[in-house]
Structure formats: structure tokens, C-alpha cells
Amino acid sequence: MSDDARNTDALTAQFLATEHWSLLASRSTTQNEVLTRISILLTLMSAALVSIALVGQATAFAGIFPAFADALLGLVVVVGILTQVRVTNVSMEDLMYVLAMNRLRAEYVRLAPEVARALSTSWHDDREGVSHTYYFLGRRDRSQVFGSSMMFTFVVNGALVGLFLGVLLATSGVDVAVAWTVGIVCAVGYAVVSLWLGARIYFRFWRDYTPASPTD
Structure with missing residues (x-):
């Protein structure tokens, strides 16, 4: 290999490393x-x-309490x-960062094929490569999905929506049993619909995406 080629490869590796660190910093932020x-x-x-409980005790759960709790x-x-919404967007942004870094690793392997055996993460920017980078100890399973921050927000918001609707109905004069039944159904429905929408965004992305360095 000529000196010019070596200099070009060294400069390319420097540029790739700079971009890699920039992606890592953005992902961490x-x-x-x-x-x-x-x-x-x-x-x-x-x-x-806590505020609702304190105001409820102070007002004997009457007067301004219903309006305060609902608001x-x-x-x-x-x-x-x-x-x-932000957590869902960040999940897709994180996927973007992983794809970008996998592409950079593909260039590392192209410049120095011997480094491939030292890489734990993947250098392929397709769905299989991303899954390997996210969890390179084996195949990803459903526990990683159900334990994610996105699923956490689905469950928390489902509980909040159910609680809000239950309190809103109860303070409007609806029977308490009916109010809480509606609240529980809405809570579960909200979490399920949120999960469906999140999965729809994820799979639609892969349907329209064309990898630059697919898995062999």
C-alpha cells in the first residue's frame, strides 16, 4: 500500500472516530x-x-375538592x-444513533478487516444488526420490550388516564363502582393502544428503510 493510501485511510479513520464520538455524546444526552x-x-x-389527599381532608371531600382534583x-x-410522546421519539432517535454507529463500524471493518473479530457489537445497519448491537449476548426477547422506558410510560399514563376518568365520573355524580370500572377499562385500553401505536411506528420504519450494509 502506498503512503498516500495509508494517509487517506488514517484520515478517514480519524473522521469516522470523530463522528462516532459525536453520536455517542448525542445519544447519552x-x-x-x-x-x-x-x-x-x-x-x-x-x-x-398528596395534594389531592390533603385538600380532600381539609374540605371533607366536598366544596371545591371535585374541581381541584379533576383539574x-x-x-x-x-x-x-x-x-x-418524547419517550417514543427518543426511542426512535436511539435507533437512529445505533444505525449510524453500525454504519461507522462497517467502515472500520472495511479499512481494517481484522478488527471484526474484536467487535462485540454489529457493523450491519439492518434490523438483525441493530438487535445484535442492542443485546450482543444473544437474541433479544420480549422482556427487553416490556421492561423499556417506553412501556413504563405506557403503563403509568394508562393508570393516570384511568384514575382521571374515574375521579371525573365519580365527582360528577356517577356511581362509584361504574366510575372505577370505566376507569380500569380505559387504563388498560390506553396502555394497549399506546403499545400498538409504538409498534406500528417501529415496524413502519423498518418497512421503508433500506440498509447500506446489510447482514450477509
Whole structure:
């Protein structure tokens, strides 16, 4: 190999490494942001429930209590939905970062094929390569989906929506048993629909995506 070719490869590797570190930093910043958003949601939810309990005791659950409880729970539900939207977006952004870094590894392997045996993560930017990068100890299973931050927000927001509707109906004069039955059904329905929408976004992406370095 000529000196010019070696210099070109070295410069290419430097550019790739710089881009790789930039992607890692962006991915870390995004993950920290969404974890902070989830923490804010949980803190707000806890404070809201404590406030409702205190105001309920002070007003004997009468007077301004129904309006206060409905308004406060409505606010928490809105914040929860906004947080869920951000968590879903971050999940797709994280997929974007992983795909981009897999592409960079493909260039590493092209420049120095011997490094392939030292890579734990994949250098293929298709669905199989991404799954290997996310979990290179074996095949990913459903536990990683159900234990994700996105699923966590689905469940929390489902509970919040169910609680809000149950309280709204109960404070409007509807029978308590009916109100809570409606709330539970809506809570489960919300979580299921949210999961379906998230899966739809994920699979639609892979249907329209064309990998640059697919798995052999």
C-alpha cells in the first residue's frame, strides 16, 4: 500500500472516530434528557396525589375538592402524554444513533478487516444488526420490550388516564363502582393502544428503510 493510501485511510479513520464520538455524546444526552422527563412526571404525579389527599381532608371531600382534583389530575395526564410522546421519539432517535454507529463500524471493518473479530457489537445497519448491537449476548426477547422506558410510560399514563376518568365520573355524580370500572377499562385500553401505536411506528420504519450494509 502506498503512503498516500495509508494517509487517506488514517484520515478517514480519524473522521469516522470523530463522528462516532459525536453520536455517542448525542445519544447519552438524549437518554439523560428523557430520564429527567420521566423523573419530573413521577415527581409531579406523587405531589398531585398528596395534594389531592390533603385538600380532600381539609374540605371533607366536598366544596371545591371535585374541581381541584379533576383539574390537578387533568394537568398530570397532559404532562404524562407529552412525556410519553418524547419517550417514543427518543426511542426512535436511539435507533437512529445505533444505525449510524453500525454504519461507522462497517467502515472500520472495511479499512481494517481484522478488527471484526474484536467487535462485540454489529457493523450491519439492518434490523438483525441493530438487535445484535442492542443485546450482543444473544437474541433479544420480549422482556427487553416490556421492561423499556417506553412501556413504563405506557403503563403509568394508562393508570393516570384511568384514575382521571374515574375521579371525573365519580365527582360528577356517577356511581362509584361504574366510575372505577370505566376507569380500569380505559387504563388498560390506553396502555394497549399506546403499545400498538409504538409498534406500528417501529415496524413502519423498518418497512421503508433500506440498509447500506446489510447482514450477509
